[in-house]
Amino acid sequence: MEGSLENSNCQQKKYNVVPITVALIMAGFFCMLNETLLNMALKKLMVQFGVSANTVQWVSTGYMLIMGIAIPVSALLIQSFTTRKLFGFSVIVFLIGTVVSGLSTSFLILLVGRLIQAVGTGILIPNIVNTLLIINPVEQRGKALGIFNLVMFCAPALGPTISGLIIQSLNWRWLFFxxxxxxxxxxxxxxxxxxNVTQLTKPPIDIISIILSTIGFGGIIYGVSNIGSSYTYLVTGPIVVAAISLVIFVIRQLHMSEPMLDMRPFKESMFSLGCILMIIMHMINFATMLILPMFLEGALGLSAFIAGLLMLPGGICNGIMSPISGHxxxxxxxKALIIPGYAISTIAFLLLSRFVSMSISIPMIIALHCLSLLAVGLINTPVQTNTLNQLSPKYYPHGTAIMNTLQQISGAFGTSLFVAIMTSYQKKYLFTVSNPSAAKYQSLSLVFGVHHVFIIETCVLAVALILSLFIANKNSNKKAAIATNINLENN
Structure with a gap:
């Protein structure tokens, strides 16, 4: 078997990996940067367009939601269009959305521009991962995906810092220009x-599957964002409809000869476990990147520039750790990385929940934020690489689409959920004071809300830590390499 493996390795096509990777990473970086680029501008947008906190957060949540809806379709698109055409189309769509957002004259137009941007990003990101899987030998995929995760996590982590720097001296529109x-x-x-690295199979487009996935994922996010509303049906109604839509979607995919998003990768237990661990990490990470700047500005009274600057060290820690963890x-x-990663993350949020207050020191915030993003760097690349390595090559487009869909949906879900929880606890606190409109009580209510969010996040991370103990401590690279080379020989 080893001799056969060696011979087929020699037959593997050689790609010009470095320039391809540079082009992919550069496009992906600026697309993913936009997930959090508006986080420090939310207060200004609320004032300019006269919208509430629950409404304005949709410029971030909506971006992740539409990405989550677009990504499942990407598995179909990757098999229908050449790599270069799909790359060009996705970047052009992103550019159109960027221009619309930058020139917007109302909140609705801004939101539409953001959603157009998200469609481009949602198509681009799975294409990047799929291309990196194909052009890199199996034994180097950890390193390759580690570099890619500089895009997936370092870019969103740097978003608030860059946003704060720009808003300090320029109009928010320059965030797009x-x-x-x-x-x-x-x-x-x-x-x-x-x-062009993919083999095109031209599967048929299934409009019903697209509609079901859109209703399913969109309904969950919309329902969760209404937690704390006085109208219970705004929470339960969308979630029930979404759950029914997703069940029908999954059943339909399992019974189609050429599904839009093949569910068979979930038959691999380590793939399923990896997806759960990825969901938890994204829920916590993206919610914190929105909530922490709110706390720094709203409770501690820091400017957008200073608050953004305080987020920078964490982004740097994550950027350094991502490629290292891949190696x-x-x-x-x-196992050697994921378990310590979740242990560090759980401790970091436990300490945040313990120390968050109006008197918390800036060095403490920076240290704990760095610790949490260091943990993200330890977790993400190993989880992603190990999860995808469980699959045979024919499932790469679907496995990649599943993981990236779950990443974005969980990011949107976590952001909506924890912002809703924070808002709910703020209302609960203000209900107990005599003058709820006073600035002092507004700040204290925000601290109260953030404190409870960090407690809940700590509990969720503790569950992830326990689950990480069940990861099989074996590298699936050889299995994937054999499958890859068999596929190459057949072609």
């Missing part, structure tokens, strides 16, 4: 260097 030239450059690089995964496997 500044990224335009970089996106155009990435489009040119992609056109020049990206190769360590290739050497030591998943």
């Amino acid at each position: 500044i990224i335009l030239p970089f996106s155009i450059i990435s489009l040119i690089l992609g056109y020049k260097y990206i190769e 360590l995964y290739d050497k030591f496997g998943p």
Whole structure:
């Protein structure tokens, strides 16, 4: 078997990996940066457009939600269009959304622009992962996906910092205008260097599946965002309809000869466990990247510039750790990184829940934020690589689409859930005071809400820590390598 493996490795097509990766990573970085780029501008947007906190958060939540809806369709698109065409289309759609957002004259137009951006990003990201899986040998995928995760996590982590710096001296519209030239450059690089690496099967488009997934994922996020509302039906109604839609969607995919999103990868227990661990991490991470700036500005009274600057060290820690953890995964496997990662994350949020107050020191916030994002760097690449390595090559587009869908949906779900929980506890606190409109009590209510969010997040992370103990401490690379080479020989 080893001799056969060696021979087929020699037959594997050689790609110009470095320029392809640079073009993909550059485009992905600026698309993912937009997930959190508006986080420090929310207060200004609330004032300018006269909207509430629950409404304005949709410029972030809606972005992740539409990405989550677009990504399942990407498995179909990857098999229907060449790599280069799909890359060009997704970046052009993102550019159109960026222009619409930057020129928007109302909150509705801004939201529409953001959703257009998200469609482009949702198509682009799975195409990037799928291309990296194909052009890199199996034994180097951890390192390759580690570099990619600089995009997936470092970019959103840097979003609040960049946002704060820009808003300090420029109008919020420049958050969009500044990224335009970089996106155009990435489009040119992609056109020049990206190769067509996928084998097209041209599966039929199933409109019913697209509608079911849209209603399912969209209904869950909308229902959760209404937690704390005085109208219970706004929570239960959408969630019930969404759950029914998703059940029908899954059943339909299992009975289709060419499903839009194949559910068979879930037959691999380690794939399913990896998806659960990824969901939990994204829920906590993206919610915290929205809630922590709210706390820094609303409770501690810091400017957007200073609050954004305080988020920078955490983003740097995550950026450094992502490629390192990919390299360590290739050497030591998943367990040596994922378990310590969740242990560190649980401790960080336990300490945040303990110390969050009006008098918490800035160094304490920076240290705990760095610790939490260091843990994200330890967890993400090993979970993602190990989970995808469970699959045979024919399931790569579907496995990639499933994971990226769950990442974005869980990010949107977590953001909506924890912002709703925070708002609910704020209302609960203000109900107990004599003058709820006073600035002092508004700040204290925010502290009260954030405190309870961190407690709940700690409990969720503790569950993830327990689940991580069940990860099989074996590297599936050889199994994936054999499957890859068999597929190459057959082709």
